[in-house]
Amino acid sequence: MPRIPTGRDAGCPFDPTTEMTALRERDPLVRLTFPDGHVGWLATGYETVRAVFADSRFSSRYELLHYPFADIGELPPAPAGDMTGMDAPEHTRFRKLLMGKFTVRRMRELTARVAEITAEQLDAMERAGGPVDLVEAFAQPIPALMICELLGVPAADRDFFQRCALQLTSIVSDQQAQHEAMTALGGYMHELVLAKRAEPTDDLLGDLTSTDLSDEELTGVGSFLLGAGLETTANMLALGTYALLRHPAQFAALRDDPSLAPQAVEELLRYLTITHTGAKSALEDVELHGKLIKAGETVVLSMEAANRDPRRFPDPDTLDLHRRATGHVGFGHGIHQCLGQQLARVEMQVALPALLTRFPSLRLAAAEEEIPLRTDQTIFGVHSLPVTWDEV
Template identity: 45%
Template sequence: MTEFPAGRPSGCPFEPAAGYTALRETSGPIKVSTPAGVDAWVLSRYDDVRSVLADTRLSSRSAPSAHVVPEADLEREVESGSILQNDGERHAHLRRLLTSEFTVKRVQALRPRIQQLVEDHLDAMLASEGPVDLVQAFALPIPSLVICELLGVPYADRDQFQRRSAILVSVDRPEDEVTRVSEELQQYMAGLVLAKLEQREDDLLSRLITRAEDQGNPLTVPELVSIGITLLIAGHETTANMIALSTLVLLRNPDQLNALRNDPALAPAAAEELLRYLSVVQFGLFRHVLDDLPLGDETIKAGEYLIAALSSGNRDESVFPNADQVDLSRKASAHLAFGFGPHQCLGQQLARVELQEVYTRLYRRIPTLRLAVPFEEIKFKDNTLVYGVTALPVTWDR
């Protein structure tokens, strides 16, 4: 049996796993063996991926990508506060409690603060001497600061939660280390939640506590801890990797970078195209099949597993012509980078605004930005659920 296509083509770090192009040309889903020790059906076409992610016959209880974790416990009991793993009414209830925090209107109100953070970090970079690591100096701090301020998490604690987050999104860490780090992060968040239960402030966690109480269905401490950890990790991990990785893509495609630098109005389209092109949730979304699911010439049986390959769907030529080329003028807003259906990324509007502000400002403020090391020395995160680079040394003309 074919193994799940996790490895990228040699020398092509921006391309999805090798084999997806051939899979898209087949008649339907293909069954593969996975590192988790189970067989699963891979869906690689855009229409199929979009369709199944909206189908209520699928469960996300092992979300998002447990299939790439060796010997993962796929039947582990789902925490009642997990917005990623609950389905149906429980998931809808949690999402309703959070939706008002991530509306377009509320996120747009954050834009001036995000602009200020981008400018402040660019000022600090420009005042520095010698090359800097764009990850540590710029890409990681901006979304981290935003999510910390939004949640009410002290930014001074960033080192510990960023370190733990990096371990939790890895796919090859020892189980005992993952368990220990998970427990540490839970203890940290529990302390924060208890403090906010005692004294409410103007932050998301405090408003969430009050909103649930006002509806007559207060959230428990473990539920609030689960929600807080999910938002904290998701709120900085994906966007930080997108900022660094997309900058590297643009440096490798100077015509596209010049177009963006010369026309800041291109930033919203650039964000959508780079989200499509990179698909940083690199291993797709894992789902349990609850009821027989006809797909093409196959019927996926209840009890089987399915993988919706986001990166492959985003390279489907029938939807995105010349899909393997990055084209910032493309209308790519229908991409699958945020998933689709009831579990589509809750914070997508926030991610969009952060990326737009970075793309509007970074390349104009530092027009001679370039790599400070050969491209071949850049190390990529092949073993993490969210793709990116471990560091991005850059320099510019001073």
């Protein structure tokens, strides 16, 4: 009985492992042995993954799940405000309060500010000259500044939040280190919430002080949104650039036609799938594909394998910015689909074409085998990306 394949094969760093692909082609739902000895399931097919995501008979509560990467013992319940680890009706209560803050219209209104921040980072890169680490100079600051502005967090504190987020998304950090990071993040956010309670501000956290959320819940929501808003988009910007640099024809297509950006972003989200896995636990016996998933069994959902399923996406291992990649599960599916997906789309649709337009000769400043991949994190990406360009 297999364990969940992790790491990367030699060759293309963006592809699921050959073992994961072979499992999907053999059967989209297979029995899986977890590091703690639990016997559950691995879903790899596109339709199977979406079906589990959308089925209310499966729970997202952490304390019901078995961790797929290491034996870390029983997981604690989600802290207040962490929507990822909630089920309805609690999840519904939080999502209703936040949905109006992340509408497509509202996120599009932020486009001009994203463009300003992007231009500032590109100006700084141009003044510094190459080579630079694109993660530090471009990929991290843009979403960090945007989420800090959206929540009303001082931009000077973004490095602190970046460190906390890295610790919390590590698959090798021990529980003590993760607990310390969560405590530090929660302590800071609690003080910020109290300040906004005393003097409300015109930002997302300030707006939420007028709801029925308690201080503890509002602190949790702020920490949750801040961590999610920093890490995911930062890694998509860096890894997306790396993918384009490894595919010169696709790089040129977006550089020469920035209007391709919305389509290109969806394809990059599908092709890269930086959040590789999710997990659900059956609340009752569920029959799926003629197999019985028993109550209490955990199902690991391989979003990266689902997004490369040839039954849904023809020629799935090819990066094609002209593909219409709608329906991918890069943001999940169902009630837990990423709340901030529209903000992430705006940031990527603005930042990536701007980078390629400003530096049309952008290229790696290190050998491909020297690029350090984030295989130790639940969110895939690169730790650094040295790049340079021709001075004009």
